[in-house]
Amino acid sequence: MSAVIASGSHRTDWIAVTAVVAAGMVAAMQVGKGLIAGPLLMADLGLDLTALGWITSVFAIVGVVGGMPAGAMVAAVGDRRMLAVGMSILLVGILIGAASPNFTLLILSRILEGFGFLLVVVAGPAILMRIVAPARSDIVFALWSCFMPAGMAIAMLSGPLFQSWQTIWWVNGLVALVSLLTVIAVISPSLAGPRASVAGLRADATTTLTSRGPVLLFSLFALFSLMSFTLSSFLPILLVTRMNVSLGTAGVLGALITFANVIGNLAAGTMLSRGVGRGRLVIIAATLMGATGIWIFLSQSGDTLTFALCVLFSAVGGLIPATLISTVPMLSPRPALAPMAMGLLMQGSNLGQLVGPVAVGAAIDAYGWTSGAAFIAAGAALSVFLATTLDRVLRNTAKGKA
Numbered sequence: 162m163s164a165v166i167a168s169g170s171h172r173t174d175w176i177a178v179t180a181v182v183a184a185g186m187v188a189a190m191q192v193g194k195g196l197i198a199g200p201l202l203m204a205d206l207g208l209d210l211t212a213l214g215w216i217t218s219v220f221a222i223v224g225v226v227g228g229m230p231a232g233a234m235v236a237a238v239g240d241r242r243m244l245a246v247g248m249s250i251l252l253v254g255i256l257i258g259a260a261s262p263n264f265t266l267l268i269l270s271r272i273l274e275g276f277g278f279l280l281v282v283v284a285g286p287a288i289l290m291r292i293v294a295p296a297r298s299d300i301v302f303a304l305w306s307c308f309m310p311a312g313m314a315i316a317m318l319s320g321p322l323f324q325s326w327q328t329i330w331w332v333n334g335l336v337a338l339v340s341l342l343t344v345i346a347v348i349s350p351s352l353a354g355p356r357a358s359v360a361g362l363r364a365d366a367t368t369t370l371t372s373r374g375p376v377l378l379f380s381l382f383a384l385f386s387l388m389s390f391t392l393s394s395f396l397p398i399l400l401v402t403r404m405n406v407s408l409g410t411a412g413v414l415g416a417l418i419t420f421a422n423v424i425g426n427l428a429a430g431t432m433l434s435r436g437v438g439r440g441r442l443v444i445i446a447a448t449l450m451g452a453t454g455i456w457i458f459l460s461q462s463g464d465t466l467t468f469a470l471c472v473l474f475s476a477v478g479g480l481i482p483a484t485l486i487s488t489v490p491m492l493s494p495r496p497a498l499a500p501m502a503m504g505l506l507m508q509g510s511n512l513g514q515l516v517g518p519v520a521v522g523a524a525i526d527a528y529g530w531t532s533g534a535a536f537i538a539a540g541a542a543l544s545v546f547l548a549t550t551l552d553r554v555l556r557n558t559a560k561g562k563a
Contacts, residue, residue, distance in 0.1 A: 189312025197320030223275035224511030232504025247280025259330035302487035303430020310422035374492025379509035386513025425479020440551035446480035451541025458534035
């Protein structure tokens, strides 16, 4: 078995784990910076809301198209090498963006950043599978699942400290460079897998796409992402409208709500390590997300209750990605296909992120804020239905591998 995906470590390399999670957070900061720098970009480059939407959505487009190919590259080339390549591409994209005089070059730089981001978030879990003791895997994957909310919250909180969007980009470039050097310094190299042929890659992709486990995780992550981004995409506007706060205050509150997701991520790791069923955990989280999300969109609750509901929605939502990410190695058709299965999971995440805001935005424009509740309700119901099969699929997969 290739060391790229082998998970037979008896000791956990916590320094390397920290470097991997930090790299994920740095990658996620590049998503968050596009959101917080929106007003500055509009003022300096004369962008409209449509152009600004492309600045943030290009990451999701790259992820939808490239998730499984990125997983194949990680398996074939080596996990640490691809993490370093991903961080390098991310860094180049950031620096080109910082020097961009117009929208065209900026969007091209964001495509580069998106590709680097994708390699980082697919290679990161592959490294963790290799350097983490099996007994610690649920906790470590829960830590890894914090990378997105933590990175975005850092970007949203730190962004207002700078006077120009270029400064935000340059500072992020410096942080990415430090992360890249740390990855090279503290993570042990992995063995590359056997040289992959086109026919071999096609066969691996077919096997992954026709296996019930990876497709189930893809579907559940897409539904989670749909629910999550249904609220988060319009959170600042919702807070300003419902709570009558300034946009700056809404940004701070939004960052706090996003960071609450980390609580759910860590709680999932603790519960999974204590034997709580994975399907049961997803069912509980999806039910609570559905209930709180519907309440947020349908009710006219006061300031405190609205904010509390948003925090609860985000916190319980964090149970789902931590659970699904840590389940990928268990449901991969075989260990060598774990990076490709992780890539498929990321495609599900990005599909929900891409479709959700567009569909919900159109529905809200046509039918008002209450239409957002319909998306939350549908996502929650489908998640609960699919999650009822998760534990059975896990048992069947384990028997097949025995």
